[in-house]
Amino acid sequence: EDQVTQSPEALRLQEGESSSLNCSYTVSGLRGLFWYRQDPGKGPEFLFTLYSAGEEKEKERLKATLTKKESFLHITAPKPEDSATYLCAVQGEVFELVFGKGTKLTVNP
Amino acid sequence: NAGVTQTPKFQVLKTGQSMTLQCAQDMNHEYMSWYRQDPGMGLRLIHYSVGAGITDQGEVPNGYNVSRSTTEDFPLRLLSAAPSQTSVYFCASSPSGTGGWGEQFFGPGTRLTVL
Numbered sequence: 001e002d003q004v005t006q007s008p009e010a011l012r013l014q015e016g017e018s019s020s021l022n023c024s025y026t027v028s029g030l031r032g033l034f035w036y037r038q039d040p041g042k043g044p045e046f047l048f049t050l051y052s053a054g055e056e057k058e059k060e061r062l063k064a065t066l067t068k069k070e071s072f073l074h075i076t077a078p079k080p081e082d083s084a085t086y087l088c089a090v091q092g093e094v095f096e097l098v099f100g101k102g103t104k105l106t107v108n109p
Numbered sequence: 110n111a112g113v114t115q116t117p118k119f120q121v122l123k124t125g126q127s128m129t130l131q132c133a134q135d136m137n138h139e140y141m142s143w144y145r146q147d148p149g150m151g152l153r154l155i156h157y158s159v160g161a162g163i164t165d166q167g168e169v170p171n172g173y174n175v176s177r178s179t180t181e182d183f184p185l186r187l188l189s190a191a192p193s194q195t196s197v198y199f200c201a202s203s204p205s206g207t208g209g210w211g212e213q214f215f216g217p218g219t220r221l222t223v224l
Contacts, residue, residue, distance in 0.1 A: 031211075032210075032211045034211040034212070042217060042218070043113075043199050043201070043215030043216050043217055043218050044152070044199070044213075044215045045215070046212050046213060046214065049211055049212055087151075087152070089152075089211065091210060091211050095157075095210065096154045096157065096167050096168065097210070097211055097213075099151045099152040099153075100151060101149065101150070101151040102151065
């Protein structure tokens with residue numbers, strides 16, 4: 001059974017304090033790993049797709065990396081507007097996506 | 110483009126009532142899906158469709174029906190509402206092709222309460 005575990009559950013940072021979120025996964029035949037951002041009261045917003053170990057993607061202050069067992073979402077010099085819940089999902093041999101429970105990030109000014 | 114739209118935004122039902130959650134997308138996406146999101150549980154797939162006339166069950170399909178008569182619309186029907194169906198429901202669409210399934214565009218959600 002495909003599984004996704006995200007840590008920590010919650011993270012509080014000061015503005016400018018860089019950190020990383022972790023997504024550990026167990027999947028049969030990884031077809032893709034996906035990162036989403038979700039603001040309170042809204043639907044998730046797609047950020048990145050990673051397909052194979054060693055791959056990296058960047059968008060503004062966010063950088064996603066992938067190994068054979070986990071993915072990291074690195075946040076460099078975060079701003080208060082980066083506060084959100086970040087979701088990780090994997091797609092394996094089974095068609096449906098399996099989502100983690102998310103990491104709630106709060107960036108204080 | 111309006112993207113993915115969902116109606117209603119909020120709904121309160123009594124146990125045993127039925128209703129349909131509406132979902133529409135204007136991006137000509139082949140794939141559409143319905144999720145529920147509960148505290149501490151993450152997003153769970155209810156039903157999905159890979160094209161008009163084709164639907165399949167996800168992780169938690171019991172108590173829900175779907176149909177896909179057009180590319181644009183993917184309604185979710187609650188047959189006989191139960192308190193366990195209290196949740197936030199999200200509809201999503203994505204383009205077909207490699208990686209397309211995971212690059213989903215989500216609607217704003219419907220918050221459903223069943224009393």
